[in-house]
Amino acid sequence: MIKPFYLFLIIYSLLSAKIYCQNFHLKVYGNSEYETQTIDSLNYLKTHFDFNSIKLEVDSIQKALYRIGYIEHKLTPIKKENDSTFIAHFHLKKKFNTIYIYYAKNSISTEILNLISKDVFEDYFIIKFSETESVLNFINSKISNQGLPFSKLRLSNIKALKNQTLTAELIIESNTRKRNISNIIIKGYEKFPRSYLKNYLNIKPNQSFNLSLIKKKTEQLNDLKFANQIKAPEVLFSKDSTSLYLYLEKAKSNSFDGFLGFGTNEETNNLELDGYLNLNLTNNLNFGETFRLLYKSDENDQKTFDTNLTLPYIFKSPIGVDLQLRIFKRDSSFTTINQSAKLHYQINSKHKIYAGLLNLESNNLLTENTTTNNIADYKTSYYSFAYEFIKQQSYNFLFPVNSKFYFEANFGKRKRKRIDESQKQSQFTIDAFKTFNLNLKNSIYIRVNSSTLISNTYLENELFRIGGINSIRGFEENSLLASSFGIINSEYRLQLTNSIYINSITDVAYFENKILNTREKLFGYGFGFGILTKAGLLKFNYANGKLENQKFKLSNFKIHISITTDF
Structure with missing residues (x-):
């Protein structure tokens, strides 16, 4: 049997919980059924925990009515219908749909007004009343971006006209002295190359202060391999100066991948180096420079040595220098030395143009008795012109x-x-790719690679060499000679996680060899995957290549494994 004292506690607790959890209801009515429907369309909150919440909700209803044009509405005091229900009554009166805003000619440019209204005249413009708040915010942001960050806008002398129309005067309060960037202070990575601020981001002292544009420009820092933006830029205003603070950090931008093998040549007893080495060094001198070293020795007794040095923004100008030396040796047939020197102009962070000189020199290594007309000593000099466009997606670590x-x-x-x-000659090369992101996990990659050599006569040691992981997959490296070729590489990629993906391989190629007077179509099929590990990005490709009229053979499959390490 429950004692009376405990029974009293239970009843008291239940009643207290009921009182504590009691909800209050708000009902809002207009002066007519139409006005009530208009208020209901605002989707106001009808259930509340206390009376203060009800008062705040009625205030928000009033503000919403002002915004949509009911500026003359009236509210009667909130009445209590019963213990849990409160009633608010509005009389909306007339709705104003249009407002004529008059402005001083020298206070704002018509270019800004044309962005917000189709009806702009010499001293006034017309907008929908419901757009007034957003229009004033837009105008204020544009004026702030012109170097007046402390400008204020308000409407004055508001008058009601017939036909649901208002008139008002636009008052702009701002300092007459515009703000310019006085100095730029970098925090975190103080040795960041200043030439990139001026030429890559186009941010420099004495530039008109525009914070929204500065934030948009500094986002491009994440497209650089050697620097990241830690947080958004900040500004310190003083009486006579405007200091811009950028928060950066130096990123790992060097990479290495490849494998090396040592062996002794049975015929010469000399030590030979076989394998693959790809070394990229970026910004080690805090100049933004890039140095690339590539060494490749494959199963066809072909050796490639390639170095490339890029020096951007020489003397803090938008002009940079690209130097390249490439040496190719094919068994005991010939060697080819490719030297180039180019100047490049960085138009902006995505576009770059090149102009320079390219020299090719090839030597026939065959004996006089076996020399043919297809391999010969020659020297070629070119005037070179190029254009490059690159769009980054720095949020994706795999691609x-x-x-x-x-x-x-x-x-x-x-x-x-x-x-x-x-012999007059000309060469044309196109190398382009695009990743079509279907969603966060699925994408399609398409690459087009094409080159052609135009000449009256051709030599074997000046033809293009294709085949391998960087051209048509499923074929041996540099095993095909072409006077012109076109390759389409395609992949369907599925990102299982942020660090693992699998992909299909479908390659199609067409090439011509005018020395042999042959034309061929090539196909490559396979699959691959990639894993982003602590050591770097591990890639595996398994592909089979065949000619157009050739059957697939499992023995033709080629496997390529590589790991790229950033340091």
């Missing part, structure tokens, strides 16, 4: 570049060394 387009045109002459022969 940081979304799209790229590179076009190069070379015009020059080839001279045979041992005979008096000069």
